[in-house]
Amino acid sequence: MTVLRLAGSELKRMTYGLLPKLTILALTMVPLLYGAVYLYANWDPYKNMDRIPAALVVEDRGADAADGTRLDAGNDVAQTLVDGHLFDWHRVSSPAEADEGVRTGTYSFSLTLPADFSANLASPGSFDSAQQAMLQVTTNDANNYLLSTIVDKVTTAVHDAVAKQVGTETAAKLLTGYGTIHTQLATASDGAAQLAEGLDALKGGAAQLADGTAQVSSGARQLVAGQTQLRDGAVRLRDGSAQLAAGLGSLEQKAATLPTDTQRLADGAAQVAAGNAALNDRVQSAVAAADAADAGLQERVRASAQKLVASGVLTQAQADRMVADVAGAQSSTPASDARAQLHTAAAQVQQLATGSRQVADGAAQLAAGMPALTSAIGQASDGAASLSAGAAQLASGEQAALDGTQRLADGAAQASDGAAQLRDGAARADSGAHDLADGLAAGAGKVPNPSAQQTEDVSKVMGDPVAVDRVSQTAAGSYGAGLAPFFLSLSMWVGIFMLTQAMRPVTLRALASNAPAWKVAVGGWLPFVAVAAAQATLLTLVVDFALGLHPAHPVLMWLFLLLGGVAFSALIHGIISFVGTAGKFVVLVLLILQLVSSGGTFPWEMTPEPFRIAHQILPMGYVVNGMRHLIYGGDLSGVLPIVVGLIGYTLLGGLLNVLGTRKNMTWRLKTLQPEIAV
Missing domain, CATH: 1.10.287 (Helix Hairpins)
Incomplete structure (x- = not known):
């Protein structure tokens, strides 16, 4: 028999019946699903950074610039960030509130503009007090490792923009100030000569003014004398008019x-x-x-x-x-x-x-x-x-x-x-x-001549007026440590999925027995749990001691990874038991969906809307999040809800397993001659 006839015979056998045809079609689409969906999820994640919540704290009190203008750089930078919509900025009232939000995962990171931000930007106007303005960034790798890299790029862009603008303005003002001093000194020298000439004329005018004011004083004394006579006449008029009024009043009565x-x-x-x-x-x-x-x-x-x-x-x-x-x-x-x-x-x-x-x-x-x-x-x-x-x-x-x-x-x-x-x-x-x-003329040579240290300080501030003071609440030691939560969770799902290729979810002998369905289901699931526990234990030992992961909570991390393996095995076993052979394809699709929605690389908030929904439903994202907190030493209060959720996924898988076992205990023709062997 030729190679072509053998190949044709195998293809004919594999396409006999409807289900084999669908299986071949599904397997053909696996590369398309994996490649297209993965590329779609990661095509341009940076355009969705506006969905990442970030805390913004503005403590800047503002400052008065050397030219008398009011500098309020903190609020200006904050408003620019908010208007730019690069992240989902939330202005909070204090750094403590921002730190708590980063610790609990409410905010992915925080950016603080300190109280002296504007004052330090304006400080190059004084040689003795020039200081760099600081941007304080707080991150937490328990929220997402790659987020720190993204934030670094953003803060670098903000730093460069502010530094360029302020450095250019500062240098221009300083150089212009020296030119202005020189010009004003020359102008002042010419003005002083003109002032001397004007004062010569002032002396003559002052003498004339003295003579004129003397005449004014003499005239004022004469005016006082005349005013006195007028006052006396007014008094006499007052007395006579009073007498006339009294006489006319008497005459009127008579x-x-x-x-x-x-x-x-x-x-x-x-x-x-x-x-x-x-x-x-x-x-x-x-x-x-x-x-x-x-x-x-x-x-x-x-x-x-x-x-x-x-x-x-x-x-x-x-x-x-x-x-x-x-x-x-x-x-x-x-x-x-x-x-x-x-x-x-x-x-x-x-x-x-x-x-x-x-x-x-x-x-x-x-x-x-x-x-x-x-x-x-x-x-x-x-x-x-x-x-x-x-x-x-x-x-x-x-x-x-x-x-x-x-x-x-x-x-x-x-x-x-x-x-x-x-x-x-x-x-x-x-x-x-x-x-x-x-x-x-002598003062022209007394223009400020800064010392070498002063020149170094001022030039440093002029060339780089803004520095970033980064505070990491938790940090991964390396790139591998940063991706460890994602790959550990992914490896457990893939490892359990591969078990289904060599282990049957349930044996025909068990289905033919008279045991209750739940006993048969649990009996078929326990071997998967045992192997998954061995996988988790071996994986933990290798990454902790061979690779040097050094998690903050090694025992809790191992127990949590065990729980994740239990939940994954329950779901995978339950889906295959309930759906049958096609359940393996469902598990593979779930694997692809969780690759792009779990937030193992880029923050899940940056993915398209369908994958953000998948993140809320599927378990791998929760396992990745919990592993981050246990490995990097993040807030443990958020781990307990994840544990409860994994127990729920385990119960859901067990329910599917029981239902599938009960369905498979009824034998059909396809049971004896399945179209595709499990």
Whole structure:
């Protein structure tokens, strides 16, 4: 039989039935699963570093830079880190809280910016106090060994960025400062010469100022004299206006009854005028009656004489003489005097009536104007009171003005004295300006000249202003020690998996017995446990004594590795017992998943989302984490929950084993002629 026929016959046998075909297909995909999945998990883990929790502590108090600006480098660096999202930064209040978080695994590492961070960055401005700024990094290899390498690279990048920025700024400021000093010294020397020339002019101006202030002082004294006279006049005005206000007030009180009195006067004058008019009428009537009686008497005498002439008793001449005698008698008799007096009295009465009428009209006008007069008197009284108050204020203001003027005179006198002193001082300043020019020339050679040690210190800080103070709570001694938790856990899974290639999970003889399913299951599992214990013991001895691992807790590490082997064997045995021959493929797939999700190399938080879920479900990640704490001396409080979890995985594997055993105790045709032998 040829080689090709043998190969074809074996392939025909291996592909007989559905399950063999699926097995060949699955085995064909193993390299693809292992290579593709492993590459996918580790293709670019650094892009997921933002899922790694890190504590950030900012204690920096800030500092004042040499140029007067405020330097708050700590918060600036912290904000840059947070905004950069390189890690999942959590700002905490104190280094103690950060250290506790790193110890318990809450944070993978911590970065602390100390209180003097900004002050040290600004320290190159002083030759005597130049110091490096520190970055304090705290790691714990119990959280992840390779994380320390990642953090080193990150802190180096932060260090280089801060160092470059601050070093460049510091050197630029220092060199610029020296150039500025040189330029300012030259400028100061020229300025000193100009100052000397200006002080020459100042001396002449100071003399003129002294003369002018003397004149101001003399004028101020004259102003005081005039202000005194004005103050005295204001006092007299105040006193006179007070007297006027008092007199008008009294007049207002006394004139209060004038409207009533003048009205009564007007009424009485009207009555007198009316009486005088009636009297005049009667007197005029009496005068008319007397004149008429006198004229009638003469007429009767003339008539009687004419009668006597007519009768012949008298002649015409006698009659004329008789009439003339009677007329003469009338003019010389007391009656004639009475008539004359009557006419005179009538004329006087006529004047009296006219005058009384005028008096009555005037009294009426006086009564009508009297209310306005009394109102005006009241207004004048109020105005006089206001005038008196204003005059008092004026007098007070004039007194204040006089005081101010006196102070002005005193100040002018002081200014005059000060101007004289300025004149003397200007002469001294002129001499001092020349001394200043000489001193600046000498001071140009006194620019700071640091010593060799000072130069070394300052240049060190300028070239490397930031140093990293790294504190490791736990540390692996070597690269191999750093990967030991992962490879120890992986070797136990692979070692137990390889047992399934040589050992049957359960024998047909045991399945054919009448023993309970759980006894058959445990009996089939115990050989795996025994071999796994031997594997763990041998592995521990070799790595501890031959390789020199030197774990912090060697006995606990050995017991924990035993427990991990027990849990792995229970799961592997249970899966193969429950699923059958295909269970080996399931175990292989679980191996590949745990390679990339257990966090044995890169932190599991940096893996894609499906593998982060697998890390939470599968046991190898927990075994790796527990081994780190036991090997490096990390916090042991987190190991106890892992122990409980491994016991749970053991019980889960036992349950699958019992169920699979119970299922396999029912024989089928495939039991007698399996498609693929276990």
